[in-house]
Amino acid sequence: MNSTKKPRQTILIADDSKLVLARYSDLLNSAGYDVVTSTDVYIASLVRQSQPDLILMDVSFGSDVGPIAVKSLKRRKIQGNATVVLFSARSEIELNQLALDCEADGYIRKSDDDAAFLREVAAFLGS
Numbered sequence: 001m002n003s004t005k006k007p008r009q010t011i012l013i014a015d016d017s018k019l020v021l022a023r024y025s026d027l028l029n030s031a032g033y034d035v036v037t038s039t040d041v042y043i044a045s046l047v048r049q050s051q052p053d054l055i056l057m058d059v060s061f062g063s064d065v066g067p068i069a070v071k072s073l074k075r076r077k078i079q080g081n082a083t084v085v086l087f088s089a090r091s092e093i094e095l096n097q098l099a100l101d102c103e104a105d106g107y108i109r110k111s112d113d114d115a116a117f118l119r120e121v122a123a124f125l126g127s
Helices: 018-030 044-050 066-075 092-102 114-123
Strands: 010-014 034-038 054-058 083-088 106-109
Touching: 010 018, 010 044, 010 083, 018 114, 034 044, 034 092, 044 092, 054 066, 066 083, 066 092, 083 114, 092 106, 092 114, 106 114
Parallel strands: 010 034, 010 054, 054 083, 083 106
Antiparallel strands: none
16 A cells, blocks of 8 residues: 655744744644744744745734735745735734735634634645
């Protein structure tokens, strides 16, 4: 029997909260993803190094610079083939507008619904 194993997809989470990074890293690892994290908004070199399939970018970083970083990644084409998504607990209306403004591929709201979060991640990854 010849079974080919699908390579694990890599997700980069950039968030200034170590608690958020730990929570979502553990959740994504347990769901079978490789996870790279950063507490810094400036992730261009980490993106080049890790070549993630999905980037989850916090909006705030203390001063709402997440969308600026996303726009820079997209405009400079640093993200490669990665899908770049805003990641925040803000309202859907606000996140939708921010995603449009910074050219993100979409957004995922932080919540306590782990199953919904994993479904949204899978949808962005096309899996």
